[in-house]
Amino acid sequence: MISTKNEVLRFTDELVRVESIVDTTGEIAIADKLYELISALPYFQVNPNQLIKARTVDDEFERYNVLAFVEGTKDITNNKTLILMGHMDTVGIDDYTHLKDVSCSPSELMEKLKGEPLPSLVKDQLLSGEWYFGRGVLDMKSGVASNLSLLKYYAEHPEELSGNLVFFAECDEEVSSKGVLSGLKNLKKWKQDYGFDYIGLINSDFVAPLYEGDENRYIYKGTVGKLLPSFFITGAETHVGSAFEGLDPNYIAAELTRQISYNPDLCDSFLGETPAPPVSLKQMDLKPTYTVQTALSAYVYFNFFIHSWSPKDVLNKLSEQAEIAFENALTTLNERYEKFNKITNQPSTKLPWRTRVLIYEDMTKELEEEHGEKFIKHMEDFKSKLLQDSTLDTRMFAARVVEEEWNWMKDKSPAIILFYSSLYSPCLALTGKDEREDNLAEALEKAVEAIQPEYVHPIVTKNFFPFICDMSCVALNNDEEAIRAVMDNNPGWGTKHYVNYQDIRDINVPAINIGPYGYDGHKKYERIEIRYSTEVVPKITNEVIRQLIG
Missing domain, CATH: 3.30.70.360 (Alpha-Beta Plaits)
Known part of the structure; x- marks a missing residue:
């Protein structure tokens, strides 16, 4: 068993308890926490150069990304590299009003919620013991915890990898994507220094019902794009x-x-x-x-x-x-x-x-x-x-x-x-335009087929993650004319706002999203379904890993 409910839930709890509201010093604290957790693993004590805490560039705030990688020893000539990505920052906690002081303390919050007047669905899920509440638990620290658990496993079992596994926890997803855009430079440097061949990226942002009564758990083979x-x-x-x-x-x-x-x-x-x-x-x-x-x-x-x-x-x-x-x-x-x-x-x-x-x-x-x-x-x-x-x-x-x-x-x-007047987030989809996309799509399909029998609700794949996420910053299908339209029509371009689209082109990795399931992201009843988020998500993610670099 590669990851267990208890381990992912424990990591989730540890991360949620670090208040890491975007554009605050909490983003420093959460990076420190993750760095501490990873550096304590024996693999990274032996290989400290494979773990970095990297400050964002061209950023008015001090904050950091955390990146680490495990080199597989099953086939040391194989440079195929898979990236696990997730963001550490959260939105604010003012919506919790009188419960703000426990908004990042799941057990304490859930105990106090039991004394609150709650919508019937929220109350039923709270009392069932099958759901976990707290700011960031869904969006998206349980996703980061799943990735961390997989990194830990392969750090302990590098002989099971015939490629490389990169862990990438980024800051500032909720506002300006400074984290992922800065992290691209680190990924690019590792590509140059270690010869990494980035064949795919698995993001772990949250998924939710798309309509009332929707029982599907969605996995996305791309993401919607956004303009302002x-x-x-x-x-x-x-x-x-x-x-x-x-x-x-x-x-x-x-x-x-x-x-x-x-x-x-x-x-x-x-x-x-x-x-x-x-x-x-x-x-x-x-x-x-x-x-x-x-x-x-x-x-x-x-x-x-x-x-x-x-x-x-x-x-x-x-x-x-x-x-x-x-x-x-x-x-x-x-x-x-x-x-x-x-x-x-x-x-x-x-x-x-x-x-x-x-x-x-x-x-x-x-x-x-x-x-x-x-x-x-x-x-x-x-x-x-x-x-x-x-x-x-x-x-x-x-x-x-x-x-x-x-x-x-x-x-x-x-x-x-x-x-x-703001960031352009490109849309992404697996359309089969190259072998990497085909391989990632096939690996995902096989992973869902393997895990679905273990889980009661339908696991359904769709093409576009319906909310903005940092997958938009890891690949670029637009030609120069399309990007020129963004540059020439943003009055703040080159002064208040700038994106190095060449960094994205240099990574240009196909991406999918396998993330925790829950309700009320960005709301005070934010919560995850424990079983899917801490057991099913790591299992599906690991099946994709095994298909591609196992």
């Missing part, structure tokens, strides 16, 4: 007493949100699966204080999942949607203006506004051609000063850059400007 398309909307200010003499950008923003949010036409169906539609994550105007003047500008951005579309495709599709929204807004505005004039017995004329949608890179090129070096230098200085404001995240930084560039436009008639 953003819209800077300019209007024409006016006194509220003369409302129709201006154009309120909030009005345009509202119509844009109505057009895009929850729109199934913007779902990228691929390989028989469809991601959730886009939805607004922020809608605001940029008016700093209260006045009776309408706002000058508004800002909206949307979560946008992709399965096959490129960043360029999304820009084109959303440019069309923005034009539809702008036109619809103007049509309704003119109808209301006409109705208002009839009520007030005033002469009616058509309002002067026209539909105007710009893509950021086109606007910037126009400004550079028109103003030359003066504009370029001004924007370099502006971004440099803006970087000194630590309160601005990448999204607001991008908005401020667009706002400043807009000031240079000669034609300041109302417009929607489309751009990206």
